[in-house]
Amino acid sequence: MKIAFIGLGNMGGGMAANLLKAGHTVNAFDLSAEALARAKDNGCATFTSVREAVAGVDAVVSMLPNGKIVDSVYVGDVIGYASKGAILLDCSTIDVDTARKVTAEATVAGYEMVDAPVSGGIGAANGGTLTFMVGGSESAFARAEPILAAMGKAVIHAGGSGAGQAAKICNNMLLGASMIATCEAFTLAEKLGLDLQTFYDISSKSSGQNWSMTSYCPVPGVGPQSPADNDYQGGFATALMLKDLKLAMEAARSVDANVPMGEKAAALYEAFNEAGQGGFDFSAIIKTL
Amino acid sequence: MKIAFIGLGNMGGGMAANLLKAGHTVNAFDLSAEALARAKDNGCATFTSVREAVAGVDAVVSMLPNGKIVDSVYVGDVIGYASKGAILLDCSTIDVDTARKVTAEATVAGYEMVDAPVSGGIGAANGGTLTFMVGGSESAFARAEPILAAMGKAVIHAGGSGAGQAAKICNNMLLGASMIATCEAFTLAEKLGLDLQTFYDISSKSSGQNWSMTSYCPVPGVGPQSPADNDYQGGFATALMLKDLKLAMEAARSVDANVPMGEKAAALYEAFNEAGQGGFDFSAIIKTL
Secondary structure (H helix, E strand, C coil): CEEEEECCCHHHHHHHHHHHHCCCEEEEECCCHHHHHHHHHHCCEECCCHHHHHCCCCEEEECCCCHHHHHHHHHHHHCCCCCCCCEEEECCCCCHHHHHHHHHHHHHCCCEEEECCEECCHHHHHHCCEEEEEECCHHHHHHHHHHHHCCEEEEEEEECCCHHHHHHHHHHHHHHHHHHHHHHHHHHHHHCCCCHHHHHHHHCCCCCCEHHHHCCCCCCCCCCCCHHHHCCCCCCEHHHHHHHHHHHHHHHHHHCCCCHHHHHHHHHHHHHHHHHHCCCEHHHHHHHC | CEEEEECCCHHHHHHHHHHHHCCCEEEEECCCHHHHHHHHHHCCEECCCHHHHHCCCCEEEECCCCHHHHHHHHHHHHCCCCCCCCEEEECCCCCHHHHHHHHHHHHHCCCEEEECCEECCHHHHHHCCEEEEEECCHHHHHHHHHHHHCCEEEEEEEECCCHHHHHHHHHHHHHHHHHHHHHHHHHHHHHCCCCHHHHHHHHCCCCCCEHHHHCCCCCCCCCCCCHHHHCCCCCCEHHHHHHHHHHHHHHHHHHCCCCHHHHHHHHHHHHHHHHHHCCCEHHHHHHHC
């Protein structure tokens, strides 16, 4: 297939490379000349406008920083410019409302579109092991799936338009709250004189068990290898967790959902980010407790 | 062995019965004549004072409502009255400081003592499938273990005196916070139009996974069988979760630990309890979101 790829940053660069590896032709566009040069080195055809990049393609894949940019790129330069019949796949993490609005406009113009945000970081983008949570019709999902499968290890149909974004932010809201609660439990345990490995051994097999503890333990030297064992470098940056929590809070307000623990987690990650710690893995918040 | 059992309520009654089944002789004391009559029917010898019940026994096991009562029973009527050489096992869930104080007084008087709070409810007490988290010396643990094993499926040595209580409240603080965060994630997912089973399928295999979701799902009809499937009856009562959260907050204050998510969970369970919902399973808090 001939695929246009819009946004070849830290994540998009690796994803586009995996589309090339799978035998697709990739038309690349990015505002950054550097990103575009890297894409060219990897074997992409490069373009200086979105409209040129999407002309004549079978699919458009985008990986962009926020909903405003996604809206402006699709409404301004993709819809009406990509070939009729092209399938549109936005892999950005953005707000549910914008995802639905853009898909609705694409649908009116005769395109099928999915929202397909990812779980997994730069390593997973480069390695082709991302998980995609996909929102869209059965028909759009069926067309999107093989394209996404070339960039990931799991492609999950979460529901209709916007459901990919909704699933991601609900999951990550739970993740953010669970991580801080896990950090607190270890901190309190230590101050009460418990050995942290012993507390892990007990709680990881008990009702406190959660992914933040047993797959991503925030305590160095306890549990499986995690960013905590590498001075909280790499992993899932605090700034990105905060972005997801803000999207979750925005979504909760829009549907009048009561999310007190999510709100508390968002406030705590905002303070941690504002203290200049946004580049550290989100488990580093244990250092503030 | 001849064992004195102090406090034969909903939990203690079943625990004492399992000691009898294991072949021990049980001297029972409870302030309630009804509880004592049930103990007699089960085969316990019954006594009208703690001092008489503990005279000449090899071990004393207690299951009492709070730290003040544990202190007064042990300091007033067990220490100095139970045979020298008896091992003392307090299975109540109480504050860490009182647990350590009572053990210290018992030690000075020449007894070995453990704090051994349980995980598991009335069903586990009756079925002999409790988990004991034990604080005490190696020697005290070695003596306590076979007695506790007659009442449970797991006996874990958490550390020195008070470590059983510390492990339990740290775990349950994490559990309370995780349960509410899980309830919020399902509630937000539903309001955003996600199918709840689909959200479960995604999040239970992703970074939002936690025991409250995958072993005790608060949504009826989703995940394994849980109190949610029985109108939130049975299970772990909100009032008991609140008791543990209050103990955790007290412990956090005493060691100057920062537990913002735990605090939020305690406040939410307190409000739920004050709204008259204390008898419902703690997952019922999903109804308030």
